[in-house]
Amino acid sequence: MIDFDNPNCPIKLQSLPDIREFNEFGQLDPMNEEQSNPSGKITRRYPNKLIINVTNACPMYCRHCQRRRLIGNVDKNSSKKDIDESIEFIKNNQTIREVLITGGDALLLPNDKLKNIFDKLSNISHVEIIRIGTRTLATLPFRIDNELALLLRKYKVQVSTQFNHACEITPEAVKAIETLVDHGVLVRNQMVLLHNVNDDKYCIQKTNEKLQKYRVIPYYLFHPKDIKSTQHFQVDISKGLEIMKHLEGRTSGMCKPTYVYNAPQGLGKVPLVPIENIEYAENGYKFSTWENKTIKKKRN
Ligand SMILES: *Cc1c(COP(=O)(O)O)cnc(C)c1O
Ligand code: SF4
8 A cells, every 4th residue: 555656655654664763762661561560461550441462463563553562573462371360350350340452453363262352351240341452444454354243243342443544544444444333333543643644634634534434433642652763753742732723613523533642651641632722710711712712701
């Protein structure tokens, strides 16, 4: 899919190594994920939801990947022992209501292994939601067939995926989306804001509109994390806020993801909203509308 005539082809920037990856700035694990591993292959940062990493393999090694430290050297599925230990931990912690199965790309596990994990999790009464993280809708759409869709539907598994640019929403990707959605599987998109790939308000608008058209719910727009070897993708937060301000009123509310910054040290996701949207004035609030009209509201 690379357009070699375009030096900023979004597919090329995301998939081919770049000399700028030798830049020494940034961290390997800014989220301190290694320090939030209570058991097995779990990453836990929140009281009622956690992640199980089931593999480190992916169909494509995205150059901007935030888990680069774990991915792309040796492909390895997590051991049965690690997965069983993770499930045991969840069983013993009644506060956990949502489990995210991710990687790497969780859909690189074969269906029977996935079924086994879904089966065990859905037998835990306090686990209400199973979510799966996969980029195969964009990177290996042929992975998604009726059999997989039926499996996900059976366990009411919700899908998080990653499309970063409208050009990734190919006819094959649309077919994968439709197979899931037509079977009743919820699909949400977690986009990453990336310099030269999509740091443009019209590009973000168009990509989210295309997702909405095909029934993928825009969920997050992630500010890029401070990962070593990905500095050339960095963008300033003012750029993301400008994009969010642009989306307001100019497109469907259904096309608007939440823009989030991941606080370092794994302190969690912080939603970012254009500062002019609300000001705290003396006796109340000052708002700025999408056309930059100012309105006031008294404190109640
Ligand atoms: C992002 C994240 C989640 C999921 O958060 P949502 O806002 O519910 O999508 C859960 N655990 C960890 C460690 C995370 O980083
Ligand atoms: S699919 Fe996700 S985990 Fe895999 S390389 Fe790309 S961004 Fe990283």
